[in-house]
Amino acid sequence: MNKIFLVLLVLAVLTGCEKELDQQPISDPTTETFYAIPNDFIQGANAIYAALRGYPDRQLNLSETRSDNLYAVSDGGVRDWEGINGFHRNLAANPYIAEAWLTNYNGVNRANVLLEQLDKNGHIVTDENLRGRLQGEARFLRAFFYFDLLRWFGRVPIVDRVITASEAATIPQSDIAAIYDFIIADLQTAIPLLPSKSEYAGVDRGRVTNAAAQTLLALVYMTRSGPNLGVNGSGLATNNWQEAAALLDEVIGSGEYQFLEGNNAYASIFSYDNENNAEVVFDVQYITGQNPVAGATFAWLLAPDTWFNANGHPNQGGLTIRPVSNDLLNSYESGDVRKAFSIQTGYVYNGVAETRSFFKKYIDLSRVPNNREDWPINFIVWRFTDILMLRAECTLHGASGSQAEVDQVVNRVRARAGLAPRSQVDLAGLMEERRKEFAAEGSRWHDLIRSGLAESVMSSWIEKEDVQSRIDPFQLNYTLYPIPQAELDAKPGVYTQNGGY
Structure with missing residues (x-):
């Protein structure tokens, strides 16, 4: 594991008690005295990266669990993920949804602090390239957090500077188009300021590159180009x-x-x-063995305790199975190597056979840590396969390129999976290939919405999969999550709740 952020994820733990958009991450007096030498600005950037720590958990809880990849009913009491999977109306107080709002805004706030200090005191950083890179990192990460917010909640408030608590209580939600303009402007500024992968070395390897910013901007354009579903969501066609x-x-x-x-x-x-391998375009980096603990947490969320027990490991957190859907299991063709790697299809514990399946991608049973919050594995946000398949998606929507090039990309992916080639791959076919390639990586729900397939796919899936009658009928409103109830209560009359909740 790359050791690039020795302070970064420790800061995540130390600041983990922040609960409100109202809060300032660093008080004004502390801010004015802290930024005194160039390394202080690097630490300020590290604090922004720290807000990424829970990003993988969020993609599991809000993307995979919302999609047709999981039939997430439990046998051990009601779990917070069940309402997510079941399209329940009463989700405004769900802790996973509250975390998505709060953590992203804490990251935005930290980015605003660094950008403000670079504007006021940037002369302290005499290395012009470093000063530009820090601005690029802050703008990329602010755009990253806002894109996450936009895809989950739609209309959210734009906070482009360090604000007071009283100001936070008055900033309304912005239109979707304005949020996109804000994100795009940040990324267009960041791209020329950021180094390439080969320009980073040593402890800096793993920081944001210009390719990561280009990838995010491309995905922003693609998501904005998705169909307008009439619910103030991410698609504007x-x-x-x-x-x-x-x-x-x-x-x-x-x-x-x-x-x-x-x-x-x-x-x-x-x-x-093989972390930081040639496939990795951008990942969330972790470091283990720190005090406070600062490793990854997403791996243990995938699997039930009894599976860890069956393999000689202690409980990881009292989790029951979050089952992979039969629909996903049955979608794999015979010989697809990705199925066995990504999914555990049953096990035996204390002589009792468990037949349900769950994701195990990212779990190495020989590397289970003593502390479940200290897993030694980075989380890949985008990899080169994603870049190739996103490019094929653009071609299918009318961008330059040919059907033969689309088929070539898909068949390259299929060949690695041990599968025969296909021809005339259309959008639905591409999304089905992505579903299996990126299972458990957090892309499925976003793919369904961007492609305009969410309503048809999820409605059909519920009819086939919901044998326990635990999932409510799908509505287009449910392509968004509700604004957290705590935010509505703290700012009465300022925010409008999303439809359907």
């Missing part, structure tokens, strides 16, 4: 597919990333001994 394609072409043409091929190539992408 803006037809920016060619702009996205051009950015992805730059990442592909950079020569800095590779599609891993050969025996066991798929598993090697996620190997604990």
